[in-house]
Amino acid sequence: MLNYSTEKLETIESYIENPTSDFYYDVFDGRYDIVMVVDWKEDDEEIIGYCENILETGHLSAEIEDVDNQQGFTITIHYADKSLVIPYQGEGADRDTTLFALNEILQPDYEIRFCKVSDGSDTLDFIPLPKILWHRLDMKYAGKMDELFERFTENSVFFGD
Template sequence: MKNTSREHLELIENYLESGYEEVFVDLISGRTDMVMVVDWREYDEEIVQYCEDILNTKLLTAETVDSDNAQGFELTIIYKDQRVLVPYQGDGADRDTTIIHLNQILKADYEIRLCNASLGSDTLQFLPLANSTWEKLERRWGRPALENCFTPIEMDSCFFG
């Protein structure tokens, strides 16, 4: 497992200290070495790759196969010895369902959170960190301050509508 670099942790803590959206934009926004930048039209398997590029686990992949379902394909997220078929509803894939299930398969080691400063855009940003790093940040800054900047992902989370 890759640890968050000291530089990345300092940037996150500078943002938490200020709490200002402008600081997020200046320090973290668009840094694809830190955050997953996800457009509402993103290919869902690319979201998994963005996360792997940041975490560098060498154990996280996505597998897409053609299927005779409403979406025309099935997406399976693979991490370590786990496989999760993403349960899309309706006619197509959706980023919300992919991100929720990606977070679920990683939950023993990592957590992905929404960067609240990216809300209101059709391109949202998500921060994947080791659970131990989230715990360290929560101990230092407290849950309210942390969740003011980075919202935990729940099974019913809706980001892209």
């Protein structure tokens, strides 16, 4: 779980210490090994792949299956010894439901947070980290973290209405 590199953590900390939009995009542009960049029309099963590419758990995957339901399919997230069918409502998939389900199944080992600097774009940025590293950053940069990285709550809306 703590195979997260020092260089990646230092990159995140450099942004926390210099929290400007320009610096964020300079530092994280193309850093798909740190940041999940999710487009509003992303294929939802791809989001799980982005997260696995960053965390390198060796145990996180998505399985899509055609079924006779309102969506016409199910996506099941597998992590370690757990599985979770993403609970979509209405027609089709949606990024928010996928992100919430992914964050849920990764608990208590990992946590995903929203990079607030990307708010308002048609692509939003999320950083998954081992939960212990988020805790260390929260302690070290008390007061700054919630301004930069939004924790998922039941009221969080990223792509939805």
